[in-house]
Amino acid sequence: xxxxxxxxxxxxxxxxxxxxxxxxxxxxxxxxxxxxxxxxxxxxxxxxxxxxxxxxxxxxxxxxxxxxxxxxxxxxxxxxxxxxxxxxxxxxxxxxxxxxxxxxxxxxxxxxxxxxxxxxxxxxxxxxxxxxxxxxxxxxxxxxxxxxxxxxxxxxxxxxxxxxxxxxxxxxxxxxxxxxxxxxxxxxxxxxxxxxxxxxxxxxxxxxxxxxxxxxxxxxxxxxxxxxxxxxxxxxxxxxxxxxxxxxxxxxxxxxxxxxxxxxxxxxx
Amino acid sequence: xxxxxxxxxxxxxxxxxxxxxxxxxxxxxxxxxxxxxxxxxxxxxxxxxxxxxxxxxxxxxxxxxxxxxxxxxxxxxxxxxxxxxxxxxxxxxxxxxxxxxxxxxxxxxxxxxxxxxxxxxxxxxxxxxxxxxxxxxxxxxxxxxxxxxxxxxxxxxxxxxxxxxxxxxxxxxxxxxxxxxxxxxxxxxxxxxxxxxxxxxxxxxxxxxxxxxxxxxxxxxxxxxxxxxxxxxxxxxxxxxxxxxxxxxxxxxxxxxxxxxxxxxxxxxxxxxxxxxxxxxxxxxxxxxxxxxxxxxxxxxxxxxxxxxxxxx
Numbered sequence: 001x002x003x004x005x006x007x008x009x010x011x012x013x014x015x016x017x018x019x020x021x022x023x024x025x026x027x028x029x030x031x032x033x034x035x036x037x038x039x040x041x042x043x044x045x046x047x048x049x050x051x052x053x054x055x056x057x058x059x060x061x062x063x064x065x066x067x068x069x070x071x072x073x074x075x076x077x078x079x080x081x082x083x084x085x086x087x088x089x090x091x092x093x094x095x096x097x098x099x100x101x102x103x104x105x106x107x108x109x110x111x112x113x114x115x116x117x118x119x120x121x122x123x124x125x126x127x128x129x130x131x132x133x134x135x136x137x138x139x140x141x142x143x144x145x146x147x148x149x150x151x152x153x154x155x156x157x158x159x160x161x162x163x164x165x166x167x168x169x170x171x172x173x174x175x176x177x178x179x180x181x182x183x184x185x186x187x188x189x190x191x192x193x194x195x196x197x198x199x200x201x202x203x204x205x206x207x208x209x210x211x212x213x214x215x216x217x218x219x220x221x222x223x224x225x226x227x228x229x230x231x232x233x234x235x236x237x238x239x240x241x242x243x244x245x246x247x248x249x250x251x252x253x254x255x256x257x258x259x260x261x262x263x264x265x266x267x268x269x
Numbered sequence: 270x271x272x273x274x275x276x277x278x279x280x281x282x283x284x285x286x287x288x289x290x291x292x293x294x295x296x297x298x299x300x301x302x303x304x305x306x307x308x309x310x311x312x313x314x315x316x317x318x319x320x321x322x323x324x325x326x327x328x329x330x331x332x333x334x335x336x337x338x339x340x341x342x343x344x345x346x347x348x349x350x351x352x353x354x355x356x357x358x359x360x361x362x363x364x365x366x367x368x369x370x371x372x373x374x375x376x377x378x379x380x381x382x383x384x385x386x387x388x389x390x391x392x393x394x395x396x397x398x399x400x401x402x403x404x405x406x407x408x409x410x411x412x413x414x415x416x417x418x419x420x421x422x423x424x425x426x427x428x429x430x431x432x433x434x435x436x437x438x439x440x441x442x443x444x445x446x447x448x449x450x451x452x453x454x455x456x457x458x459x460x461x462x463x464x465x466x467x468x469x470x471x472x473x474x475x476x477x478x479x480x481x482x483x484x485x486x487x488x489x490x491x492x493x494x495x496x497x498x499x500x501x502x503x504x505x506x507x508x509x510x511x512x513x514x515x516x517x518x519x520x521x522x523x524x525x526x527x528x529x530x531x532x533x534x535x536x537x538x539x540x541x542x543x544x545x546x547x548x549x550x551x552x553x554x555x556x557x558x559x560x561x562x563x564x565x566x567x568x569x570x571x572x573x574x575x576x577x578x579x580x581x582x
Contacts, residue, residue: 057341104339105367111339113367119359122329126336126344129321133297133342153359156329164321 001044003212009079010040010212014241015268016075016088022261024092027100030251031145032072034176034209034236041215042141043076046223051081054108058138061127063112065120066145066174067101068253073110074098082109118151120144121171125157128166139223143172147179149190155200162201167226171202174209176238178249194233202231209234242267276440279470280376280433282415284308287345289420291316296423297337299323299346301330307347307376307433327352331359331373338369343423350375350391350432357397364428365401372422378408378432379521380554380562381471387553390562391432396526398430399499405429405452406499408520408528410473411440413447414456418496421452432470434521436559439474441494455502461489464577465509468519469495469528471559472547472568476519479573488581501531507539515543515580519573521563524548545576 001009013036021027039062048060064073071091078088083097090096099106101115112123124142131138148154161169173193177184184190194204203225207214215234222230238252239245242264245256256264288311290296298320304310313320321337323330327348334344353360353375364371380390398406405427409415415433422429441458442450450456458473459480468476473494480490491509495502509516516536518529529546536542549566563569 061340063336103367113362116358116362118328119332119363122332123336123339123363125329126333126338127340128336129333130297130337130340130342133319134340153326153328153332156324156326157332160323160326160329160333163324 003216006040006044006212006216009044010037011268013040013072013075013079015265016078017071018242018256018261018264020071020074020088020091021255023089025255026092027071027255028068028253029245029256030178030238031066031069031174031176033240033242033245034238035069035143035174036072036075037210037212038143038172038215038234039072039076041212041219043080045216046219048138049109054082058136060139061111061124061141063120063124063127063140063142064102064114065142066117066148067114070098070100070102073102077107077109083107117145117148118153121154121157124169125161125166128169129164131168132166139168139170141170141172143174145179146173146175146177146190146193147184147187149173149193150188158197158200158202161229166229169229170222171229171231173231173233174236175233176236178238178247178252180252182249197231202229204231204233206233206235209236210240276437277412278434278437279409279412279415280308280435282409282412283347283374283376283419283431283433284311285412286416286419287312288315290423293343293423295341295343297321297342297344299330299334299344301325301327301348301352303348306349307374309345309347327356328359331356332363334371335364335367335369338371343370345372345374347374347376349389350378350394351389353430354391354394354397361401365403368403370426370428372429372431374431374433376433377435379434379471380549380566381521381559382435383559383562384556386556390554392523392549392554393526394432395498395522395528396530399526399531403427404499405497407452407497408432408470409496410470410494411438411442413440413442413444414450414494414496417447417450418452425452434471438471441473441477450496453497453500453502455505456494456496457491458494459490459492461491462512463489464515464517464580465491465493465513466517466519466573466577467493467495467506467528467532469498471521472519475570476573478570479577482570482574483577488577490577495528498528498531501535503535506532506535510536510539510542515545517545517547517573517576517580519547519568521568522548524550543580545580547573547576
């Protein structure tokens with residue numbers, strides 16, 4: 001897909017995201033909307049997967065460590081054919097394949113069971129080590145939130161990934177600057193994440209996470225670098241695409257009202 | 270306590286088992302700087318390409334293991350029992366919840382660990398892992414049984430936690446008898462009709478000593494090596510409850526939530542079989558020799574025998 005097509009797909013996904021969360025009456029719009037441009041570019045243009053064979057051994061893995069951004073994942077899984085409209089809209093309801101936080105046990109196309117922050121990079125490292133043992137060229141992509149880098153385990157994994165020189169491990173940090181309670185800088189400023197990862201031995205690139213051109217080119221850069229772990233620090237806007245959610249901590253984990261849904265869909269039309 | 274026999278500690282059995290499992294290329298070993306202690310070091314020596322060193326970082330180790338399990342490997346990860354607990358939530362959320370088959374081994378469990386003191390003496394690990402849906406929880410009593418049960422994990426469909434002990438205890442099995450062991454099935458080591466002692470780990474040999482002592486006083490005890498705490502062999506417990514005057518559990522673990530807790534949960538539904546629990550009271554350990562500590566905590570063969578006698582009176 002070209003960038004214009006990717007942008008259009010991202011717009012569709014943003015509509016799914018706000019509809020899903022409104023229907024469930026709960027969920028995390030802010031971090032879903034900040035991450036979606038990157039997910040769209042990955043799923044539409046990069047990841048190797050087979051909708052007919054979700055457990056295919058040599059598929060690329062996408063580890064969504066910030067599992068509360070599940071609506072972003074479900075929206076793109078719907079668009080690429082893993083889950084139906086009805087499945088998507090059953091988000092957070094009893095028996096739904098779309099659990100509140102992404103869960104590999106429940107949803108075809110989901111490679112990790114998230115919900116507890118700080119674990120995804122370690123899991124991705126395990127996937128990458130196994131791929132190397134199998135001499136497989138499958139790529140492992142991990143997305144974390146910036147607040148999530150406050151977890152010590154994240155840095156345990158960052159250190160280990162460099163030590164084990166896993167080249168096919170690709171990290172994306174969604175640097176949207178807001179976490180559950182407030183702005184990251186208020187809760188526990190994480191500072192220059194790119195510099196920190198770089199000092200841990202990672203190859204790092206910083207981009208505007210909403211510029212499709214920069215996103216697509218960074219994904220290519222990351223996947224072509226297989227000599228060391230690579231990280232893309234994507235500067236994003238929490239709630240991107242819905243004006244009253246943008247950069248607004250109260251929409252980290254709150255469903256839109258009926259009126260807010262109407263306004264959101266109007267902006268995303 | 271009996272003088273150590275020619276056998277090794279149960280942690281040595283874990284190390285031997287990994288070598289036997291090495292012929293399966295899916296088997297990988299993960300370490301957190303304690304491979305010399307848990308005995309995974311022997312595997313590392315022969316198969317460095319399948320051994321992953323994660324440094325002193327247990328939480329990361331648990332999730333690296335689950336990532337590998339999701340990619341077709343059969344990971345065996347070990348550290349001290351107490352340090353596995355640092356990764357407890359990782360085991361809960363990152364291993365068991367998605368149903369990924371990771372085998373975790375915690376060595377140096379219990380006050381029997383000795384002079385290192387209370388920081389190293391996990392007395393709650395069995396209780397913790399028993400609460401996780403789908404986890405198999407084991408605590409073998411000697412090196413040969415630990416080896417046999419660990420080898421059986423190769424074809425096991427659930428994630429597991431196995432506690433091993435630092436120190437040698439008398440062997441309860443030989444090369445032949447240990448082959449009859451099966452995950453999830455208690456092993457009856459001695460038959461007696463008056464009382465049944467259900468034990469695990471280092472307390473199995475103490476239980477055998479207690480049974481010999483009781484026999485000299487006219488009380489005949491059955492002794493069970495309940496190496497698997499979960500799934501618990503409830504058929505065997507029901508059978509023993511039906512033909513004995515009561516049950517005594519014996520473990521080097523808190524009386525809260527371990528083997529005693531598991532048996533108590535079960536018998537509360539079967540008509541309330543009289544039960545006594547010998548275990549570490551609700552307190553931390555301290556430095557001392559294994560024998561000193563077992564006496565201080567009230568978990569010697571004498572304590573087991575006294576509990577049995579109290580059921581008979």
